[in-house]
Amino acid sequence: MSKFWNDKIKEIEPYVPGEQPKDKKYVKLNTNENPYSPSEKVVEKIKSMNLKDLKLYPDPDVSKLREVIADYFSKKISEKFTKEQIFVGNGSDEVLALIFMTFFNKGDKVYYPDITYSFYPVYADLFDLKEVKIPLNENFKIEINKYFGVDGHIIITNPNAPTSIALKLNEIEKIVKNNPTQLIVIDEAYVDFGAESSVKLVNKYDNVLVVQTFSKSRSFAGMRLGYAIGSENIIEGLNRLKFSFNSYTIDRISIEAGIESFKDDDYFVKTNTKIIETREKTVKKLKELGFKVLNSSANFIFISHNKVFAGDLYKNLKDNGVLVRYFAKDRIDNYLRVTIGTDEDMEIFIEKLNKLL
Amino acid sequence: MSKFWNDKIKEIEPYVPGEQPKDKKYVKLNTNENPYSPSEKVVEKIKSMNLKDLKLYPDPDVSKLREVIADYFSKKISEKFTKEQIFVGNGSDEVLALIFMTFFNKGDKVYYPDITYSFYPVYADLFDLKEVKIPLNENFKIEINKYFGVDGHIIITNPNAPTSIALKLNEIEKIVKNNPTQLIVIDEAYVDFGAESSVKLVNKYDNVLVVQTFSKSRSFAGMRLGYAIGSENIIEGLNRLKFSFNSYTIDRISIEAGIESFKDDDYFVKTNTKIIETREKTVKKLKELGFKVLNSSANFIFISHNKVFAGDLYKNLKDNGVLVRYFAKDRIDNYLRVTIGTDEDMEIFIEKLNKLL
Numbered sequence: 090m091s092k093f094w095n096d097k098i099k100e101i102e103p104y105v106p107g108e109q110p111k112d113k114k115y116v117k118l119n120t121n122e123n124p125y126s127p128s129e130k131v132v133e134k135i136k137s138m139n140l141k142d143l144k145l146y147p148d149p150d151v152s153k154l155r156e157v158i159a160d161y162f163s164k165k166i167s168e169k170f171t172k173e174q175i176f177v178g179n180g181s182d183e184v185l186a187l188i189f190m191t192f193f194n195k196g197d198k199v200y201y202p203d204i205t206y207s208f209y210p211v212y213a214d215l216f217d218l219k220e221v222k223i224p225l226n227e228n229f230k231i232e233i234n235k236y237f238g239v240d241g242h243i244i245i246t247n248p249n250a251p252t253s254i255a256l257k258l259n260e261i262e263k264i265v266k267n268n269p270t271q272l273i274v275i276d277e278a279y280v281d282f283g284a285e286s287s288v289k290l291v292n293k294y295d296n297v298l299v300v301q302t303f304s305k306s307r308s309f310a311g312m313r314l315g316y317a318i319g320s321e322n323i324i325e326g327l328n329r330l331k332f333s334f335n336s337y338t339i340d341r342i343s344i345e346a347g348i349e350s351f352k353d354d355d356y357f358v359k360t361n362t363k364i365i366e367t368r369e370k371t372v373k374k375l376k377e378l379g380f381k382v383l384n385s386s387a388n389f390i391f392i393s394h395n396k397v398f399a400g401d402l403y404k405n406l407k408d409n410g411v412l413v414r415y416f417a418k419d420r421i422d423n424y425l426r427v428t429i430g431t432d433e434d435m436e437i438f439i440e441k442l443n444k445l446l
Numbered sequence: 447m448s449k450f451w452n453d454k455i456k457e458i459e460p461y462v463p464g465e466q467p468k469d470k471k472y473v474k475l476n477t478n479e480n481p482y483s484p485s486e487k488v489v490e491k492i493k494s495m496n497l498k499d500l501k502l503y504p505d506p507d508v509s510k511l512r513e514v515i516a517d518y519f520s521k522k523i524s525e526k527f528t529k530e531q532i533f534v535g536n537g538s539d540e541v542l543a544l545i546f547m548t549f550f551n552k553g554d555k556v557y558y559p560d561i562t563y564s565f566y567p568v569y570a571d572l573f574d575l576k577e578v579k580i581p582l583n584e585n586f587k588i589e590i591n592k593y594f595g596v597d598g599h600i601i602i603t604n605p606n607a608p609t610s611i612a613l614k615l616n617e618i619e620k621i622v623k624n625n626p627t628q629l630i631v632i633d634e635a636y637v638d639f640g641a642e643s644s645v646k647l648v649n650k651y652d653n654v655l656v657v658q659t660f661s662k663s664r665s666f667a668g669m670r671l672g673y674a675i676g677s678e679n680i681i682e683g684l685n686r687l688k689f690s691f692n693s694y695t696i697d698r699i700s701i702e703a704g705i706e707s708f709k710d711d712d713y714f715v716k717t718n719t720k721i722i723e724t725r726e727k728t729v730k731k732l733k734e735l736g737f738k739v740l741n742s743s744a745n746f747i748f749i750s751h752n753k754v755f756a757g758d759l760y761k762n763l764k765d766n767g768v769l770v771r772y773f774a775k776d777r778i779d780n781y782l783r784v785t786i787g788t789d790e791d792m793e794i795f796i797e798k799l800n801k802l803l
Contacts (some may be wrong), residue, residue: 091677093679123501126501131497144479146479183695187688257535308501311500312699322450330455332461337537
């Protein structure tokens with residue numbers, strides 16, 4: 090504590106990222122990283138860049154990368170997206186923080202599930218918002234009708250974390266339609282592993298803002314890139330904030346690497362498909378071991394065993410060289426969140442479980 | 447404008463970075479970039495990194511880079527600095543923004559010169575602070591006694607921008623001593639080009655926070671790295687905010703490149719010395735051409751001619767392929783800020799001036 094900290098810093102409880110222990114080599118299934126490296130084309134691009142140009146500022150508008158992302162979605166969805174509809178940030182957490190600062194006034198209500206990404210309550214506190222947590226139902230599903238006609242902003246992770254369960258596009262659309270004057274933020278960090286993207290709603294409704302990240306499906310956790318897709322007016326607001334906060338957030342290497350990642354769509358599809366296959370094989374084996382496994386559309390699964398307490402299993406797995414994530418929180422303290430690694434990673438995980446159960 | 451923007455985004459005037467025109471190749475003396483590339487060792491490090499690891503999150507604590515910076519200053523100043531005294535951010539603008547969010551409460555007063563880095567008024571507006579602008583004297587110098595015993599936070603760029611004039615260490619120390627209960631932020635973006643660093647005050651006074659950047663003296667504008675040095679308590683506050691805003695701000699490549707930059711001190715000293723030499727040669731020639739040149743301790747100079755209006759000169763130089771920075775603002779609208787490039791850059795600049803005057 091320092092007398093110079095302001096009132097907020099004195100009371101805030103910061104977010105706690107997944108542990109990154111350095112004591113030994115773990116099978117690391119705790120921070121939802123992609124087990125596959127970035128595309129070889131990305132690696133080659135970085136190695137062949139003229140790094141002498143690092144003496145010069147990057148393009149503060151990040152125009153080229155925004156254009157590539159806009160073109161990608163234009164093709165994918167067969168609708169026109171412009172670069173003015175894309176905002177790029179230093180990881181999707183930065184994009185989320187800037188969204189809270191751009192669209193929410195102090196004292197506003199912000200609605201999200203009681204069980205969801207644990208950074209939202211931190212943002213709500215940091216920016217003096219009134220959080221309204223809407224309980225997931227007994228099956229950990231979002232009940233969409235509870236979000237209809239609310240008197241505040243809405244942020245929904247889809248698929249939700251750490252539950253892994255996705256809403257369908259028409260369910261999200263109902264929430265959007267039933268709150269025409271409220272901004273609906275859809276955080277799609279895990280969408281590429283089996284859920285439907287709400288990018289399809291962006292040109293149809295003016296109150297949808299979709300956030301995606303390079304950290305999971307693009308194997309780029311170590312690079313820090315995230316983006317938001319919305320109407321040009323909404324994105325302009327984010328840029329107004331960015332240029333009032335930090336003009337040059339994306340460095341030259343990240344810009345070029347990000348462009349290359351979007352260009353190599355084959356690799357992107359191949360690795361995501363592989364992760365989904367590994368997930369389904371893993372789920373099958375876990376069910377045979379007596380686990381309850383929620384229906385995952387993500388690169389992680391959320392599991393519980395009726396005989397062994399999740400907190401104990403977490404510790405025993407760690408002692409055996411396998412890191413998973415455990416949240417000692419209401420309703421989910423008997424669950425583990427397990428990232429889907431390679432087939433080999435998951436075989437080791439199952440093998441350790443076999444011993445520990 | 448969008449109905450979803452909050453009150454602040456509707457009214458704020460964002461910062462305007464120096465122009466980066468792409469229409470033709472300019473001698474670019476407008477954004478205070480370093481004319482020399484980063485050290486070859488930095489370039490080699492990036493090329494030899496295992497980029498496959500980009501699939502994994504970087505260390506959110508940025509421990510290794512913070513240690514290297516702490517060790518560097520421990521040696522340079524012959525005093526012990528710990529990594530807990532170093533905060534690393536995504537460029538020094540991000541560090542500054544986070545400082546405003548960590549130490550200043552809404553409604554607080556914040557003091558800075560009437561002519562200084564034009565991002566401070568944007569931050570003051572963004573975070574609802576009361577700015578108190580203290581006029582520089584008629585020679586564009588900071589009058590330190592005007593900062594004694596003030597009822598608010600103080601932020602001083604040293605050397606100041608765009609004036610290029612530095613305060614001496616004992617002058618800064620007097621401001622620090624005369625405000626023991628206020629945090630004094632010293633923004634040293636340009637300190638390595640001839641000013642004395644206030645890092646020497648950090649272990650002596652608990653109310654000093656020094657900000658430096660890789661963008662200028664470390665030839666890393668394209669990479670985005672900045673840092674703050676202060677007491678462990680003060681830095682802990684910044685980390686509390688960081689982990690409430692964006693946990694992973696520094697990517698894996700930036701961390702390794704930043705470490706390598708601090709290791710190659712010979713190159714750092716050599717390029718900075720060269721820029722200072724080029725500056726002094728340029729100043730001499732400009733004075734011969736009838737320019738008034740403020741006494742620079744930076745990698746830029748602030749110049750005015752009694753016969754030709756600075757705004758016209760800016761335009762004519764641009765038409766002739768030389769970009770400098772012009773601020774159409776009170777008191778400085780007959781001045782140009784000119785970055786020091788290579789000897790060759792400055793010869794072209796002088797040659798064009800010779801034609802235009």
